[in-house]
Amino acid sequence: MFLSRAGELMGASLEWRTVLQRLAELAVPVLADWCAVDILSDVGSLERVAAAHREPEKVPLVHELFRVAPVDWSASGGIAEALRTGRPVPLPREREGAPSEVIQRLGFQSGFVFPLLARGRVLGALSLMRGDAGAGFGDTDLEVALELARRASLSMDNALLYEEARTAQAYSERLQNVTAALCRAATAEEVARVVVHDGLQAMGAARGSVAELSSDGCLHLLSCFGYLSEWMNAFEGRNIQGVPALVRTAERREAQWFQRLEDVLPVAGIAVDDLLLMGEGARAVLPLVTDQGVLGFVGLAWSAPRVFSPQERAFLEALAQQCSQALERAALYGTLRERGERLHHALQMGKEAEERLFFLLEASRALAEHLDDVEWTLEHVARVAASSVASSCLVELVGPDGSLRCVASAHQEPSRDASVLQALGGEGALSLSRECFVTGEPRFVPDVDAALCERMAASDGHRSLLEALRPASLLAVPVRTRGRTLGVITLGTSLPQRPLAMSDVAMMEELARRVAVALENASLYRDAQAAVRLRDEFLSVASHELKTPLTSLKLQHGLIDRALGPESRARVVPRLSTAMRQVQRLASLVDHLLDVSRVSLGRLTMEPTEVDLGQAVRDAVERMEEVFTVAGCVVRVDIPEPLLGRWDALRLDQVLVNLLTNAAKYGAGRPVQVSATEIDRELVRLSVRDEGIGIAATDLPRLFGRFERAVSERHYGGLGLGLYISRQIVEAMGGRIDVQSREGEGSVFTVHLPRAPT
Structure with missing residues (x-):
C-alpha cells in the first residue's frame, strides 16, 4: 500500500521539484524520522531541493545542515560515495564539519543514502535518517527504500523529459516568431535588432551582440544589449586576428561554447580585467555562415556558469542560420537600393530600381498574407508586375498531366486582357516558357524582333498571343523548390516602356523563389x-x-x-x-x-421553446446536489421571480451544468451563488459566482478557447471544452458570456440572453 500510494503521488505531477517534495513527505515517518533529497545540477554542484521532518518546524534545520556542512566530494561514505558509485551507502553517525547542536536537534542515530538513478546517470540522492536509538534499517526497510528511490528516479526522469519537450516546443515557437520578424527586416541593422530583441534576450543572457565581418576582417557592431558604451566603442572596427576565439570560430565555421570564464580566458584576446567586468559566467560565439563565407558573429555572455543543453545549442545555431540568411537577403535588398540610387543620380534611372523594390515588396506581402487563396495572390502579383516593372505578366503552373497551364495573366492596358485570355485558351505556353520549364534556367531575350516572334509563333494560338502581348523584351524564370520546377513566370515589355535588363533577372529569380515558397506553404496550409x-x-x-x-x-x-x-x-x-x-x-x-x-462543421442548431430561466436553474442545481455535496459547496440561488424566454431548453441546461460544474470544481469547499435578473423587457442576466482559486489575468483572454485551460490538467480533469461549448451555445442564442476573476478571489461568469432569438 505504501509503494502504491507513493506511485500515485509521484505520478500526479510533472513538475520534478513537486515530485521530490512529495517523496520526502511520503518517506516521513513511514521510513525515517527525517528525510532530504539532493540533486546534481548541470554544472555538477549539489542542491538540496526537498526536505521533511516528523516535526514540521524542524524542516528548516534540514536545509540549514546542508548549508553549514556541505558535501565533501573527496570523503568516503555518505552522500559523496553514493553519488560516485550509484549504490546505497550508510551515513556515519559522526559527520565531519556538521554542527553537533543541529544534529542533536534533528535527531540522528542511523541513516542511509540511496542514489536516484535513471537512464544510466545519477540524478541525485535520497537521504533517510532515524533518531531513535537502536532504530536501524532492516532488510525490509532497505528494500522498500530502494524501490521508493527507483520510482522517484523514474518519476523525476519523466518530469525532466516533459520539461525538455515543453522547452523544445517553446524554442520552436520562438524561432518561428523570429523567422517571421526577419522576413519583414529589410536592412542588416533591422535583422540584428530582431535577432537581439526577439531571440538573444529571451535566452536569459546578460549581454549579447550581432556583429558584421568586413572583407578585411574587421568587425562592425550591428546591434547589442548589456554592454557599456566604452566596450562598444573599443569593439567597433577591431580586426578579429587579435581575438583567437573569433578566428577559430571563423575557420571552423562552427559555434564555440564556453561554460565558464576559465574556459574562454586562453582564447579571449581581451584583458582579464575587462572580461571580469562582463561577469564570470558562460560565453557562446556563433558564426553567421552562408555560401559566400562568414558574414559575422553572434555573441552571448551570461553572469554565471552554465551547461548548454542540446536544445539550447540547436536553437541558437538555428537562430544564427536564420540571421545569416536574413543578412544575405538584406544585402540583396541593399544592393538593389544602392544600384537604384546610382542609376538615379548618374543616368536618371532611379525610378526603375524603385519600381523593382516596390514590386518585390508588394508581391512578397501578397504571397505572405493570402495562403488560403493562391489564385488571387498570383493574379495580384501578375497585376503588380504588369503595372510596375513590365507591360504584361503570365504565371503558368504545371498541371496534373505535366504540361504548363496559365493560372494568372495581366496586361498594363486593361483593354488587352480579353485578347490575352483568348489567346491563352489556345496552344498553351510559348516556346520560351517551355524551354525555361524543361531546363529549370531563366530565359532572357532583351530585344524581341519580328523574326524572333515568327520563330516563337509555332501555331496560330502562339501568333495570337504574341500579337496581344506585342513584346519588345521577354523574360521567363522558373518557379522551383526542392529540385522540382512548379511553373514559369513570363514578363514582357512593350514600347514605349523600357526593355527588361539583367537586374530584372535577379529580381524575378528572387520573386520566383518566393512564389515557390508561397505555393509550398499554401499546399501545406x-x-x-x-x-x-x-x-x-x-x-x-x-x-x-x-x-x-x-x-x-x-x-x-x-x-x-x-x-x-x-x-x-x-x-x-x-x-x-x-x-x-x-x-x-x-x-x-x-x-x-x-x-x-x-x-x-457548422451543425450546431437551436430549437427554442418557452422556458423559465429560474426553474431551469433550480432544476440544474437539484440534479447536481451530489456534485456540490462531494465538493463541499453550499449553493445559494437568488431568482425572485419567473424569467420567461424562448431558448433551447436542452442547450440552456448544458450551459448551466457547465458553469455549475466549473464552480464546484474550482471553488471546492466554498459557497457558490447563482442569481438571475431582468435587465429590460428584451434581455435577462444570469450570474454564477464562486470563491475558489480564481483565474490569472494572463489566462482570461484565452479562457473560452477550444481545449484551453487555465490550470494544470494533472490537478483538474476535463478536456478544456466546457466553457468553449457554452460560449458557442450562448452566442448561437444571440447572447454573450463574460468572466471576471482574480487569483485567489474566485470568479463570476455572467450570461446575457435575449428573451427571444435574434
Missing part, C-alpha cells in the same frame, strides 16, 4: 485545413459511435442495480455507483466532443 476537417468529421463519427455502447452500458448498470439482492447490495452498490459515475463522466466527455465537431 490546404493539407492542414483538410486534416482539421477530417479530424472534426472523425470526432463527430466517433462520438456518435461511442454513444451507442455507453447507452447500453448505462442500461446494464441499471439492470444490475435492480437485480441486486439484499446480501450483495452492501458490497456491490458502492462500486456500481462509482462505475456509473465514471460512465456518466465519459458520456459527458463524448457529448463535449460531439458538440465541438458540430460547432466546427
Whole structure:
C-alpha cells in the first residue's frame, strides 16, 4: 500500500521539484524520522531541493545542515560515495564539519543514502535518517527504500523529459516568431535588432551582440544589449586576428561554447580585467555562415556558469542560420537600393530600381498574407508586375498531366486582357516558357524582333498571343523548390516602356523563389485545413459511435442495480455507483466532443421553446446536489421571480451544468451563488459566482478557447471544452458570456440572453 500510494503521488505531477517534495513527505515517518533529497545540477554542484521532518518546524534545520556542512566530494561514505558509485551507502553517525547542536536537534542515530538513478546517470540522492536509538534499517526497510528511490528516479526522469519537450516546443515557437520578424527586416541593422530583441534576450543572457565581418576582417557592431558604451566603442572596427576565439570560430565555421570564464580566458584576446567586468559566467560565439563565407558573429555572455543543453545549442545555431540568411537577403535588398540610387543620380534611372523594390515588396506581402487563396495572390502579383516593372505578366503552373497551364495573366492596358485570355485558351505556353520549364534556367531575350516572334509563333494560338502581348523584351524564370520546377513566370515589355535588363533577372529569380515558397506553404496550409476537417468529421463519427455502447452500458448498470439482492447490495452498490459515475463522466466527455465537431462543421442548431430561466436553474442545481455535496459547496440561488424566454431548453441546461460544474470544481469547499435578473423587457442576466482559486489575468483572454485551460490538467480533469461549448451555445442564442476573476478571489461568469432569438 505504501509503494502504491507513493506511485500515485509521484505520478500526479510533472513538475520534478513537486515530485521530490512529495517523496520526502511520503518517506516521513513511514521510513525515517527525517528525510532530504539532493540533486546534481548541470554544472555538477549539489542542491538540496526537498526536505521533511516528523516535526514540521524542524524542516528548516534540514536545509540549514546542508548549508553549514556541505558535501565533501573527496570523503568516503555518505552522500559523496553514493553519488560516485550509484549504490546505497550508510551515513556515519559522526559527520565531519556538521554542527553537533543541529544534529542533536534533528535527531540522528542511523541513516542511509540511496542514489536516484535513471537512464544510466545519477540524478541525485535520497537521504533517510532515524533518531531513535537502536532504530536501524532492516532488510525490509532497505528494500522498500530502494524501490521508493527507483520510482522517484523514474518519476523525476519523466518530469525532466516533459520539461525538455515543453522547452523544445517553446524554442520552436520562438524561432518561428523570429523567422517571421526577419522576413519583414529589410536592412542588416533591422535583422540584428530582431535577432537581439526577439531571440538573444529571451535566452536569459546578460549581454549579447550581432556583429558584421568586413572583407578585411574587421568587425562592425550591428546591434547589442548589456554592454557599456566604452566596450562598444573599443569593439567597433577591431580586426578579429587579435581575438583567437573569433578566428577559430571563423575557420571552423562552427559555434564555440564556453561554460565558464576559465574556459574562454586562453582564447579571449581581451584583458582579464575587462572580461571580469562582463561577469564570470558562460560565453557562446556563433558564426553567421552562408555560401559566400562568414558574414559575422553572434555573441552571448551570461553572469554565471552554465551547461548548454542540446536544445539550447540547436536553437541558437538555428537562430544564427536564420540571421545569416536574413543578412544575405538584406544585402540583396541593399544592393538593389544602392544600384537604384546610382542609376538615379548618374543616368536618371532611379525610378526603375524603385519600381523593382516596390514590386518585390508588394508581391512578397501578397504571397505572405493570402495562403488560403493562391489564385488571387498570383493574379495580384501578375497585376503588380504588369503595372510596375513590365507591360504584361503570365504565371503558368504545371498541371496534373505535366504540361504548363496559365493560372494568372495581366496586361498594363486593361483593354488587352480579353485578347490575352483568348489567346491563352489556345496552344498553351510559348516556346520560351517551355524551354525555361524543361531546363529549370531563366530565359532572357532583351530585344524581341519580328523574326524572333515568327520563330516563337509555332501555331496560330502562339501568333495570337504574341500579337496581344506585342513584346519588345521577354523574360521567363522558373518557379522551383526542392529540385522540382512548379511553373514559369513570363514578363514582357512593350514600347514605349523600357526593355527588361539583367537586374530584372535577379529580381524575378528572387520573386520566383518566393512564389515557390508561397505555393509550398499554401499546399501545406490546404493539407492542414483538410486534416482539421477530417479530424472534426472523425470526432463527430466517433462520438456518435461511442454513444451507442455507453447507452447500453448505462442500461446494464441499471439492470444490475435492480437485480441486486439484499446480501450483495452492501458490497456491490458502492462500486456500481462509482462505475456509473465514471460512465456518466465519459458520456459527458463524448457529448463535449460531439458538440465541438458540430460547432466546427457548422451543425450546431437551436430549437427554442418557452422556458423559465429560474426553474431551469433550480432544476440544474437539484440534479447536481451530489456534485456540490462531494465538493463541499453550499449553493445559494437568488431568482425572485419567473424569467420567461424562448431558448433551447436542452442547450440552456448544458450551459448551466457547465458553469455549475466549473464552480464546484474550482471553488471546492466554498459557497457558490447563482442569481438571475431582468435587465429590460428584451434581455435577462444570469450570474454564477464562486470563491475558489480564481483565474490569472494572463489566462482570461484565452479562457473560452477550444481545449484551453487555465490550470494544470494533472490537478483538474476535463478536456478544456466546457466553457468553449457554452460560449458557442450562448452566442448561437444571440447572447454573450463574460468572466471576471482574480487569483485567489474566485470568479463570476455572467450570461446575457435575449428573451427571444435574434
